[in-house]
Amino acid sequence: MPEPKDTGSGGIGVYVCHCGTNIAGTVDVNALTEYAATLPGVTVARNYKYACSTPGQELIKRDIHELNLTRVVVAACSPCLHEKTFRNVTSEGGLNPYYFHMVNLREHDSWVHTDKKAATEKGKDLIRAAVRRVRLHRPLERKRVSIDPNVLIVGGGIAGIHAALTLANAGKHVYLVERDATIGGHMAMFDKTFPTLDCAACILTPKMTAVKSHPNITLWTLSEVTQVDGYVGNYKITVKRKPRYVLEDACVGCMECIDACVYKQAKVPDEFNMYLGKRKPIYIPFPQAVPQVVVIDRESCIEFKSGKCKKTCVEVCADRKAIDFQQQEKTETIDVGTIILATGFFTFNATRIPYYGYGTYPNVYTGLEVERLVNAAGPTSGEIILRDNRKPKAVGIVHCVGSRDENTNRYCSRVCCMYSLKLAHLIKEKTDAEVFNFYIDMRTPGKGFEEFYNRVAEEGTHFIRGRVADIYPDPAGDGHLLMCAEDTLMGTVRKIPVDMVVLSTGLEPQPDAQEVRRRFHLSCSGEGFFLERHPKLAPVSTFTDGIFLAGCCQGPKDIPDTVAQAGAAAAEALALIDIGYIEQEPYTAQVLEEVCSGCKTCIPLCPYQAISFVEEKKKAEINEVLCKGCGTCVASCPSGSIQQNLFEDEEIFEEVEGLLAYA
C-alpha cells in the first residue's frame, strides 16, 4: 500500500462550532477545544459561534495561511449540511479540499443527548477519531461528468405540466411521461379552484394544449417508466408505452367514432367522473383532454372481447385509418440528464373509516366525487343530483377524513379545509341547501384563504367544531342521514339530519409510490411521500443527484404551491444543464496492481459491472467512470488490494481506533 501522506509533526487545525446554543448548550465547547489542542498533530484548536458564517470561514482560511496548516477538522453540524462548505473553505485556504474531515457534533450529539458531561465526552471521542483519520487523507480530485440537456418529467398533473413548459420555454427538450390517457391530473377534475374560484379548466387547458403543441416537448401518455439506469447527467430511461388502439398521428379528434360505436348507450362506468357517469368503450376522458385522441378500452370493447364486432368506429374513421386493433405495447429508451418526478397523490380511501358509511349509504360522497358533480362538464352537467335522483336540501361536509387521525394518517392534508369551504360555497350556490361543515380546526393559512373562509361563513354555511363520530340513516325514516358530532364549542352532542354527506378525504402517496421510489433510487418520508434532500434548504432536490421533485408527490399542497415547486424543480434542472457538467465525489475504488492476486472475488460483486479482469496482467481493473463508490468490492477483497478514496482501510481503522482510544 502506498505510504499515506506524511503530515509532518503537526499542521491540523480543529474548529469547534457553537452553532449558537445548538451545540454549546449541551456540549462544553471550551473543554472540547482545550482537549483537541492536546491531541498529537494538532497545531491549533479554536471554537467559534458560527463556523459556517463568513468570519468563521475566514478564520479557518487565515489559520491555514498563517499557521501553515495541512489538515482541517470542523466539529459542527451534520456533514450532509456543511461538508461541502468547509471543503470549499479548505480549498480556498490553499489545501486540497479533501484534507478535511467533519465531525457531526450537533445532529449526532448535542441535539440527542441531555447530559452535558456525556455529550462532551462523546464529542471528544469523535474529534479524536477525526484528527487521527484526517492525517491519512490524500489529495483527491472531483471528476466532472457532462450533463445531457434532455429532461424526463414523470407525471402530467399541473406540477409536471408547469415544469415541462418552463424547461421547454428555456429551450430544453422534455420527455413528459404520463400514465393516464390524458395529462391534467387532479386539477382537470375540478370546476373551480379555491380561494379565487377561478375556473379550473380555463386556467389549466391552455397549458395542456401548450404542452402538446410545444416543439420541445415529447408527450407520451399511457406510458410508464420501467427502468432507470445511469447517473446524474447521463440517465438511460426505459419507458413502456401501452397501446391506445388509436394512432395518435392519424386521429384528428373528431370523435365521430364515439357516436358510431355499436354501443348506442354509454354503459361503462367512467373513471374520470369517479364512476358517477358512463362512457363507451371508445372514449375521450373529458372534452379538453390532451392529446385530443380517443382511446379504446380493451376490457369493454366487443372487438377485443369476441372479435366479432361490426367495427362501425373503423367505418366512420374511413381513410383516416386511425383505429388500430393490432397496436402493441412499445418500449422506448431515452437518454436524459435530469429527472423531475411529479407523480402527485391519491385520495384517502374513505371505506377505511366504516362509521362514515361510504360505500354503504349511497348519499355519502367523497370530495373528489362532488368535484365532478359540481363540474359543468361532469356527469350531471353541474347539477347536484343525488344517487337517488333527489336534490339535497341539507348537506354535511366532514373535514379531515383520513387526516390528523392516529388511526389513519397523522399529518394534515393541507388542502381539505379549503376545498371543503369551496364545496360548501359551490353547493350552496347551486342548490341553496343548508350546508354544515364539521371541522376539527379550521386551517386556512394561505394568501386570501382566511378571507375566503369569512366569505363562506357570511354566505350562511354553518360551522360545527367537532369530529363526526357516526353517520347513519335517520330512524324517522325520511331518507335522511343523521350526522352525530360533539360540538366542542357548545359542549353538546349534535345530530344533524342531512340528505347528502361529503367526506373531505385527505391526500395520500400514490399506491405505487414505493415501487416508483425504488426505481428512481429515492427515499420516502414516514408517510410515504418522496423525501426531499432538506426540508428547508433543498425542498425540491433529492438525495440522488439530478432527480428533483414537484407537487404532491413530495407532500400534500395546493395548486399555487405545486406550481411554485414545479418552477423551482425546473430551475434546479436548468442550473445543472446550463453549467453543463456536475462535479462528482471522488469516492471511487482502485485496484493496487502490485497486491492484486487476480482471484476475481470482486468481479461479480460490483452492481455496476465496473470491474473487469485483465487477462494479460491477471489482475482486476476498475473502470472509474462506472464505479459509484459503494466500497463493496473493497470490503470483500481477500488481499486488501482494493482501495476506496476517502474510505481507505487505514483511514477507517484510524477512525475506529481513535474513537476508542480514551484515556
Next chain:
Amino acid sequence: MPDAMPNSSHAVPPRVEPQTFEPRIVAFFCNWCTYLAADLAGTSRMKYSPNVRVVRVMCSGRVDPQFVLDAFAHGADGVLIGGCHPGDCHYQEGNYKALRRYRLLKRMLRQMGIEEDRIRLEWISASEAERFRWVMNDMVEHVRVLGPLRLQPDEEVFAEEEVAV
C-alpha cells in the same frame, strides 16, 4: 430513556466499574439511510443513550469484518452496523453483501467467545428516526447487561492478527 451517565455533580467514577458500566459502542452507518435516520433523530431532538459513536461509510457493503474485529480489539463492547432496508440500498445490493458477511462474522465471533448481542446489523431507513432511537437504546441496554467485553490476552493477539491479515 434510562439516565445514561452519572450525574455530573458527582466525581466521575472509573469507566468500567460494574454498577456504572457504560458500554462503548461503535456503529458503522451507511450514508444514505441509517446515517440520515441518525440526522433526522437529531433534527427531531429525540433523546437516546450517548454510548454510540458513529463511523460513516458510503454503504453497509463497505463494512469489512476487519473493522468490526478492530473495534473489539480496541475496546468496543459492541458494534452496530446500519444499512438500508433490503431492496433500498443506494448501490442496489451492498446491504445483501453486508448481511452475508455479517452472518459469517457472527459465527466467527462466537468461536472467539464474543457474545451474540455484541454485534448487530439493522436496516434503518432515512425516515425511521423513531426506530433508530429505539435500536440505539436497545443495543446499549443489551450490551450493558453483558458487561464489559474482556478479550483473553491471546484473543486480543488473535484479533490483532486478524486485522493485520
